Amino acid sequence: MAKVSRIDGSKVSGKTNKKSDLVHRTRNGAEHQYHMNPYKGPATPAQKAHRALHGKISAILNPLMVDPEQVRLLTQEMENYNREHMFDKFPTVRKYAYWKIRQQLLQQTPPKQQKPTARTPLPRGVTLQIKPFAELAAPELYEILKSRFAVFVLEQGIRYLDEDGLDLAATHLSLRNKGQVVAYARLYELPEDNAPVFNTIGVLEPQPRILRAGRMLTTDRGKGYGRILMQHLVAEARRQGAGILRIHAQLTAVPFYRHFRFRMIGEPFIEAGINHVLMERKLTKSVTK
Numbered sequence: 001m002a003k004v005s006r007i008d009g010s011k012v013s014g015k016t017n018k019k020s021d022l023v024h025r026t027r028n029g030a031e032h033q034y035h036m037n038p039y040k041g042p043a044t045p046a047q048k049a050h051r052a053l054h055g056k057i058s059a060i061l062n063p064l065m066v067d068p069e070q071v072r073l074l075t076q077e078m079e080n081y082n083r084e085h086m087f088d089k090f091p092t093v094r095k096y097a098y099w100k101i102r103q104q105l106l107q108q109t110p111p112k113q114q115k116p117t118a119r120t121p122l123p124r125g126v127t128l129q130i131k132p133f134a135e136l137a138a139p140e141l142y143e144i145l146k147s148r149f150a151v152f153v154l155e156q157g158i159r160y161l162d163e164d165g166l167d168l169a170a171t172h173l174s175l176r177n178k179g180q181v182v183a184y185a186r187l188y189e190l191p192e193d194n195a196p197v198f199n200t201i202g203v204l205e206p207q208p209r210i211l212r213a214g215r216m217l218t219t220d221r222g223k224g225y226g227r228i229l230m231q232h233l234v235a236e237a238r239r240q241g242a243g244i245l246r247i248h249a250q251l252t253a254v255p256f257y258r259h260f261r262f263r264m265i266g267e268p269f270i271e272a273g274i275n276h277v278l279m280e281r282k283l284t285k286s287v288t289k
Contacts, residue, residue: 126225128232133169148184158273184216187237209241209242213237254279
């Protein structure tokens, strides 16, 4: 039986039960309910998912933090990370390890099964694939890299390193016909896009989450595959909680993106020897982190 102290020092017998772990006490003549433990009691589905994730992280984190060798390795990783990310440092090893484990678990979580929001149905024989990098099988990844090389290197003559490190944390969307990629794009997040923004008095201002689309291509043109993929790309960005979707668009493709309500930001620039322009689309009227 929990005991709660009133302002006057008297004790109140807390009415608790195993399911909700609520404590009742009187304040200003009215009875109020308090959660003695923030990770117990009635919760929304989002809170339940957060508690379940926190429990998984703790089960992995606690054994690591009692192993001196693991702590030493994590300390080195944290120091390297803090040197590379000057504006997003971790103060302690435990917080860095918690964040790292959380990122790994989130990548392993399959995307939610939702009703398709794209208006254009998939053509017969064409399948849609939306997967994080960790879930891509070797043949699937091979087809993606082959399509990117065929379009950007062989067709457009771009000499660059395609494997830029962003694929590991990206979501990969592709339309496939008999296993071969006919349209592809990746969805990812850049730290500089979502860096904390403080106002003049040092208060953190809520900002919409920004995701980027890249490596947009079609290998079988004239069949509407690019339009279908873009519809699913916008839907997936919304599902991941993005308020703004950005893309580096080639100038020749600007009319295509304008059809999907993207607008030009700034002046054109040269990227990989080709004229590009930054374009973005607001996915919601007001989205906060």
